Amino acid sequence: MYLVLVAWLAIHTMKEARSSSWADLQPELLGLVLMRLPSLIDRVRLRAVCRSRCSNARLQPLPPPLPWLVLLDGTFLSIPDGKIIRIPAPDNAFCGGSSESWLFFVHSDGGCSLMNPLSKATLDFSELIKRWFNTRSMYKSFRKLVRKLVVPSPLESSPGSHAALMLGGSRVHICQPPFAVNLSLEGGQVLCDSLDDIAFFSGKLYGLFGHGERLSTFEIICGLDRKPKISDIKCITNYPLVTRILPQPMPNSCLVQTYLVECCGKLLMVERRIEWADPTSRYPLEHERTVAFQVFEADLSTKPGQWRCVFELGDQALFIGKHCSKSFPAGECNGLQKDCIYFMCDYLSLDQASDPICDPLRDSGVYNIRNGEITPLLPETAVVPQHHGGKWCSTWIFPTDDV
Template identity: 50%
Template sequence: MRINGECSLMNPFSKAKIDLPKLATVWRQGCSDVNSDINPLFYKVVVPSPLDSSPESLVVVMILDSGNWSTVCICQPPFATDLFREEIMGQSQLYDVVFFNGKLYGLAFGDMLVVFEISYDLGNKPKIASTECVVINFWVPGWPQHLSSKGAYSFRTRHYLVECCGRLLTVKRFIHKDNPYSTSLLFEHDRTVGFDVFEADLSTNPGQWRHVNKLGGQALFVGRHGSKCFAAEEYNGIQEDCIYFMCDSPWPDCPADPLRDSGVYNIRNGMITPLLSETAAVLQHHSGQWFPTWIFPTDSI
């Protein structure tokens, strides 16, 4: 997003670019109170397949605002064609969205998996025709057993949706506050201590979450702006059945080390190893608010 509010998608490898609508302006137009002091905080962009510059290109943007509302914006670049900003089963927040088998899914508060049915009007513009909760039950109470010695008050969680080898997975990240009484930066003492992985079983009605304790040789890379799986044997240095993660907390003020809460989690034994060696240089920054993110290779934008 540029200073004037204009947005675009760019492939960092090919430098190909597609212009998007001014997402902050589109989000504001969907608000019931345009004078509200609530503002958009976070944007995630997903596409059903590699993008091209054709007029039929489809882009979906999830916008999380400071009021904990999530807005789903449907785009045919450079125009927004529809907005969805309604409660789902009484909840207003989506944790994540992803395309899976050609359909748009969202993970809502309370571990509900929602499918958005996208249709096209007479002008061939994409719209959200309906929503349906396909997994409603809460998957597992509490947290992984190896974390049970820590008090529940000191945990918070983050959730990700990942398509992996024909399966739709949700990854639940457990973050422990080492010093809950600290008066320093809000998330300075947060450290990731474990993960749980579940597969959406959509063969039942309603669907169910099934616990996953191995990834079949895959590695998951998770983050707020995008998550993906890779076959470990195809890439040197990637560990199978592991989850790669980086710091993605909504910092009010950024630390000097943006990789402070990063690592590699082995779902077989629950061990976390550093993402970088101790001798690796730590990126430093002096101003502005920014976060590290994964960049995945692709043949098109």
């Protein structure tokens, strides 16, 4: 970007003396500048200076802007450049998760909604939540129970599709969002033991049980009353068929967390191992740290299906978390590392035992699945934000370049 700007300045200083501005920059050069700006905030600022020419400069699609990490105080941390973004959010609301570029809010008055923090578009879930819970006293505990909200495709392209909400206690709710034609549809629910994660893949809802021991599909149907519900759970993998190839020795005592994520037409299970510094301690999670990941691809061509170990992600990186997991294109243009897993702290430590909200940067980093190396989540030049607490949960959000 800087070479382009230097060249432009050199050309214009050779012309007749006059005041130059960003508005004088040709659309072709502006397009090159935009391609070199992976941060959405930088793109927005550039367009604010020369909006008309920027609109003409977008002759080809731009790469998606950098992901953001939602911090506890309601600010956003751009990854990997470490920029802090502050955007006004609803008052008296708790962020309980995310889906693509949308945040899931639980409001103090008992309502729930999805909001795009940039466009301010809002989708109201209040009526559906009221049907799930009969008394308002449930709302205070509800905001702490929210685990994950998933939809089969971006909300902008399929506003009438089903959505699945996973709550603590392994409970799954199926609903048709209230922006569909019929606003009175009510989600069915089913109690699932040892459910670790859920994800939509190829239009179907999958659930991961027992730290990868079982992958199952949820059969969703609409009855005569047109209400969606889960009619059956079919197991498609079993633990004995999992092929485990450890890239390096694992610690004997560790906490295991598993995540489901779709990546380039494949359904992946990411297994995270968190070492206990002192396994004999009464409180083993007091000094924990993530030491390794393993990635497996679900091979659904056999019956039952099998897990196959994965050691490369192509040109993708994985962003994992219990509230949101997603694959993302990586490369030199945005500074993200290929074949790497970006992770944050999404589990409880001793000091969070009374409040299930933890500092996302306490155990965070970038794990290379090829060599097993872990590097810091933020570069050395970035200013690491201080942990001041807050009422939001930590999650990933993936802003779109449509503002």
